[in-house]
Amino acid sequence: xxxxxxxxxxxxxxxxxxxxxxxxxxxxxxxxxxxxxxxxxxxxxxxxxxxxxxxxxxxxxxxxxxxxxxxxxxxxxxxxxxxxxxxxxxxxxxxxxxxxxxxxxxxxxxxxxxxxxxxxxxxxxxxxxxxxxxxxxxxxxxxxxxxxxxxxxxxxxxxxxxxxxxxxxxxxxxxxxxxxxxxxxxxxxxxxxxxxxxxxxxxxxxxxxxxxxxxxxxxxxxxxxxxxxxxxxxxxxxxxxxxxxxxxxxxxxxxxxxxxxxxxxxxxxxxxxxxxxxxxxxxxxxxxxxxxxxxxxxxxxxxxxxxxxxxxxxxxxxxxxxxxxxxxxxxxxxxxxxxxxxxxxxxxxxxxxxxxxxxxxxxxxxxxxxxxxxxxxxxxxxxxxxxxxxxxxxxxxxxxxxxxxxxxxxxxxxxxxxxxxxxxxxxxxxxxxxxxxxxxxxxxxxxxxxxxxxxxxxxxxxxxxxxxxxxxxxxxxxxxxxxxxxxxxxxxxxxxxxxxxxxxxxxxxxxxxxxxxxxxxxxxxxxxxxxxxxxxxxxxxxxxxxxxxxxxxxxxxxxxxxxxxxxxxxxxxxxxxxxxxxxxxxxxxxxxxxxxxxxxxxxxxxxxxxxxxxxxxxxxxxxxxxxxxxxxxxxxxxxxxxxxxx
Amino acid sequence: xxxxxxxxxxxxxxxxxxxxxxxxxxxxxxxxxxxxxxxxxxxxxxxxxxxxxxxxxxxxxxxxxxxxxxxxxxxxxxxxxxxxxxxxxxxxxxxxxxxxxxxxxxxxxxxxxxxxxxxxxxxxxxxxxxxxxxxxxxxxxxxxxxxxxxxxxxxxxxxxxxxxxxxxxxxxxxxxxxxxxxxxxxxxxxxxxxxxxxxxxxxxxxxxxxxxxxxxxxxxxxxxxxxxxxxxxxxxxxxxxxxxxxxxxxxxxxxxxxxxxxxxxxxxxxxxxxxxxxxxxxxxxxxxxxxxxxxx
Numbered sequence: 041x042x043x044x045x046x047x048x049x050x051x052x053x054x055x056x057x058x059x060x061x062x063x064x065x066x067x068x069x070x071x072x073x074x075x076x077x078x079x080x081x082x083x084x085x086x087x088x089x090x091x092x093x094x095x096x097x098x099x100x101x102x103x104x105x106x107x108x109x110x111x112x113x114x115x116x117x118x119x120x121x122x123x124x125x126x127x128x129x130x131x132x133x134x135x136x137x138x139x140x141x142x143x144x145x146x147x148x149x150x151x152x153x154x155x156x157x158x159x160x161x162x163x164x165x166x167x168x169x170x171x172x173x174x175x176x177x178x179x180x181x182x183x184x185x186x187x188x189x190x191x192x193x194x195x196x197x198x199x200x201x202x203x204x205x206x207x208x209x210x211x212x213x214x215x216x217x218x219x220x221x222x223x224x225x226x227x228x229x230x231x232x233x234x235x236x237x238x239x240x241x242x243x244x245x246x247x248x249x250x251x252x253x254x255x256x257x258x259x260x261x262x263x264x265x266x267x268x269x270x271x272x273x274x275x276x277x278x279x280x281x282x283x284x285x286x287x288x289x290x291x292x293x294x295x296x297x298x299x300x301x302x303x304x305x306x307x308x309x310x311x312x313x314x315x316x317x318x319x320x321x322x323x324x325x326x327x328x329x330x331x332x333x334x335x336x337x338x339x340x341x342x343x344x345x346x347x348x349x350x351x352x353x354x355x356x357x358x359x360x361x362x363x364x365x366x367x368x369x370x371x372x373x374x375x376x377x378x379x380x381x382x383x384x385x386x387x388x389x390x391x392x393x394x395x396x397x398x399x400x401x402x403x404x405x406x407x408x409x410x411x412x413x414x415x416x417x418x419x420x421x422x423x424x425x426x427x428x429x430x431x432x433x434x435x436x437x438x439x440x441x442x443x444x445x446x447x448x449x450x451x452x453x454x455x456x457x458x459x460x461x462x463x464x465x466x467x468x469x470x471x472x473x474x475x476x477x478x479x480x481x482x483x484x485x486x487x488x489x490x491x492x493x494x495x496x497x498x499x500x501x502x503x504x505x506x507x508x509x510x511x512x513x514x515x516x517x518x519x520x521x522x523x524x525x526x527x528x529x530x531x532x533x534x535x536x537x538x539x540x541x542x543x544x545x546x547x548x549x550x551x552x553x554x555x556x557x558x559x560x561x562x563x564x565x566x567x568x569x570x571x572x573x574x575x576x577x578x579x580x581x582x583x584x585x586x587x588x589x590x591x592x593x594x595x596x597x598x599x600x601x602x603x604x605x606x607x608x609x610x611x612x613x614x615x616x617x618x619x620x621x622x623x624x625x626x627x628x629x630x631x632x633x634x635x636x637x638x639x640x641x642x643x644x645x646x647x648x649x650x651x652x653x654x655x656x657x658x659x660x661x662x663x664x665x666x667x668x669x670x671x672x673x674x675x676x677x678x679x680x681x682x683x684x685x686x
Numbered sequence: 687x688x689x690x691x692x693x694x695x696x697x698x699x700x701x702x703x704x705x706x707x708x709x710x711x712x713x714x715x716x717x718x719x720x721x722x723x724x725x726x727x728x729x730x731x732x733x734x735x736x737x738x739x740x741x742x743x744x745x746x747x748x749x750x751x752x753x754x755x756x757x758x759x760x761x762x763x764x765x766x767x768x769x770x771x772x773x774x775x776x777x778x779x780x781x782x783x784x785x786x787x788x789x790x791x792x793x794x795x796x797x798x799x800x801x802x803x804x805x806x807x808x809x810x811x812x813x814x815x816x817x818x819x820x821x822x823x824x825x826x827x828x829x830x831x832x833x834x835x836x837x838x839x840x841x842x843x844x845x846x847x848x849x850x851x852x853x854x855x856x857x858x859x860x861x862x863x864x865x866x867x868x869x870x871x872x873x874x875x876x877x878x879x880x881x882x883x884x885x886x887x888x889x890x891x892x893x894x895x896x897x898x899x900x901x902x903x904x905x906x907x908x909x910x911x912x913x914x915x916x917x918x919x920x921x922x923x924x925x926x927x928x929x930x931x932x933x934x935x936x937x938x939x940x941x942x943x944x945x946x947x948x949x950x951x952x953x954x955x956x957x958x959x960x961x962x963x964x965x966x967x968x969x970x971x972x973x974x975x976x977x978x979x980x981x982x
Contacts, residue, residue, distance in 0.1 A: 507899055
């Protein structure tokens with residue numbers, strides 16, 4: 041296995057159900073080669089390793105035969121069935137090694153988990169998170185790739201992170217353009233009187249959304265009564281009539297052509313909509329009072345529409361549309377957003393989709409069955425008079441002191457008794473005098489000052505100078521030590537490298553502790569015991585690291601604890617490798633790092649650094665203590681059971 | 687500020703309520719004699735009154751058995767100088783103080799011996815706050831109030847609740863409590879009071895230079911204070927007293943309903959009457975306790 045290739049007999053299966061083609065599987069550092077025994081069969085395979093993304097395999101003891109599933113980067117997979125599990129293991133280890141070696145791929149977990157079938161999307165999400173957060177990546181590298189935690193465990197505590205990331209993925213939808221449809225200018229060829237309008241499905245959708253009457257007309261007329269081309273010609277003709285502001289001409293044309301009238305008349309759907317909207321306005325609001333004074337009701341107050349001056353004419357009211365109406369409608373539609381998700385291709389489909397979405401929203405909206413009654417309800421609700429209401433009972437119980445006398449008086453008696461005993465020996469002012477003498481002396485000093493008057497120099501200049509010096513010094517030193525900014529912590533004054541080291545140790549310890557405490561209370565499952573053993577070992581290594589003591593005694597206790605753990609879980613092969621890992625290079629390295637930190641910390645900060653480290657140490661101590669107590673309980677309960685769990 | 691800024695004369699006019707510790711047991715043992723102390727304080731009060739014509743000073747004596755107002759510059763209208771040795775203001779203050787001490791002594795007969803020698807800080811704090819509230823409500827214009835505690839006697843843990851209540855009420859009405867502690871140990875109450883209300887706490891090193899400390903640290907009005915670098919305490923003693931035995935504790939039990947503090951586990955909260963559930967097993971709680979003990 042140490043060599044650059046591995047050769048095993050195996051069956052190659054294209055799917056799980058496929059009975060498989062028997063043959064020889066040969067893996068080298070570069071490629072996977074499968075040659076069927078029967079040279080005529082089609083199952084020959086030659087894949088380069090760089091296409092392989094990951095591997096899954098069945099577990100020994102499960103009902104499935106020894107399968108190895110290699111996934112490639114096109115989401116395809118190659119399944120090999122081996123003759124026995126040791127063959128599978130060899131191949132698995134080999135693949136893991138090769139994958140780890142191939143740089144970028146090593147980010148992916150080679151520690152796989154039998155019951156964990158990750159979708160590619162989820163995998164991608166995790167990889168993305170790791171790539172974006174270097175801290176997370178460090179932790180992942182330290183714990184998952186080294187096998188202390190499994191991939192699933194690592195991510196189980198970060199479900200929130202994953203969920204948030206997943207939610208972020210939904211694409212932002214495009215809204216309507218804010219340009220108004222009246223801005224669609226026709227192009228003229230300059231020679232004839234013909235004008236050409238270029239309509240895109242997007243513009244059409246916008247027209248439909250803003251003018252429900254046109255939408256309705258399209259659905260009823262096209263294609264039964266007229267062609268789509270005719271429809272739009274009529275529409276723009278009507279628009280043209282509007283833009284001329286010639287309401288007389290508009291009325292005349294409308295009288296001639298029934299369909300054209302549809303475009304020219306006030307949009308009745310819009311009108312009913314706005315009426316229902318008015319019904320939903322706060323009923324206590326008197327809108328009539330406003331109408332006369334409101335300058336916005338003056339038609340357009342002289343704003344140009346399409347560059348032409350508005351001419352106010354009172355007759356033919358029906359065929360007049362004001363710019364403010366257009367603007368308001370446009371604004372409403374833009375704000376409402378686009379609810380249609382169809383690809384904008386065909387006008388017909390656009391119209392139908394819009395109709396569907398409208399239907400949905402209208403069924404969602406309230407029905408105006410007994411609107412008047414509802415209005416009355418609303419009025420009564422709005423004109424509620426608070427004074428006549430019953431007191432609003434908050435769901436809080438006010439603090440009540442059960443017995444104020446007990447609270448203030450009896451406690452004092454209690455206090456007198458205890459404080460008398462406790463403080464008798466401490467800083468009690470040495471008061472050999474009776475209260476009479478004491479009060480006497482106090483009165484005496486008052487009479488002294490009455491007789492003598494104030495001292496002439498109240499403070500001697502030397503003393504005043506001394507006070508000034510002391511005050512100045514204390515102010516300047518606190519300023520130097522604590523810094524101008526009270527938020528600035530000791531961490532900021534440490535060298536950057538040390539700060540980062542410390543923070544990293546903190547996060548990794550927290551990660552370990554989180555897993556450690558999460559696995560209590562221990563059910564007897566194999567997994568949990570394994571996790572605990574792993575965690576405890578790592579914790580021990582950290583504790584040692586934190587203590588920074590490379591003394592013999594410490595090492596010995598550490599080793600013995602490790603041995604105890606090992607003897608408790610002899611059948612966990614993973615522990616032994618972990619033990620090796622901890623006692624071996626990485627541990628020595630960690631200690632070395634710690635020594636380095638200690639050495640490089642400026643002497644005046646050393647104390648503060650140790651203050652920072654103390655809580656880490658305490659947290660670890662608590663965990664270890666808990667673990668040991670738990671182990672003792674366990675061994676007392678099941679002392680006869682040999683070597684823990686079989 | 688509880689009052690609108692327009693209600694102030696100007697931002698540099700102050701009302702200083704000085705709480706003077708007149709605990710005879712403390713002064714009989716102090717290195718600074720009471721007469722020296724008084725001369726420092728009297729000079730200081732004079733200085734404050736001369737800093738601004740509109741400044742006002744109120745002095746409350748914090749006695750062993752009682753407290754009382756002993757001076758109010760707004761009511762002592764007799765500003766005439768000198769009746770031989772000192773301003774009239776000082777002599778009237780001393781007169782009142784003497785009367786106060788006599789009354790205080792009369793009260794002391796009833797108090798059992800062996801009591802901790804602390805003065806009634808909670809009472810004088812409450813009186814100061816009452817006075818300030820009256821000023822707030824009295825007229826259209828009033829000076830910036832602040833409280834200065836000149837304290838020497840040790841904390842009385844039995845006053846913990848009352849003092850904390852006073853502190854919080856001062857915080858609410860935005861009255862800073864400055865404190866100058868002249869005793870041997872530092873006072874946790876005063877440290878917390880100044881910390882919570884945004885005042886200055888200081889413990890002078892050279893007591894014979896007390897006047898200099900007072901003038902340097904505590905004389906400036908609140909507005910000017912923002913431009914000055916005043917000495918800051920390195921840390922604040924945040925320890926609380928338990929409600930049951932009034933001991934100062936660094937670790938204890940807290941009622942989850944009313945936040946009362948207890949040094950021992952009780953079945954029922956003595957303040958609000960809530961019944962506590964069964965504590966976890968003994969082993970768990972002891973290990974818990976161990977973990978939280980701060981290392982000193």
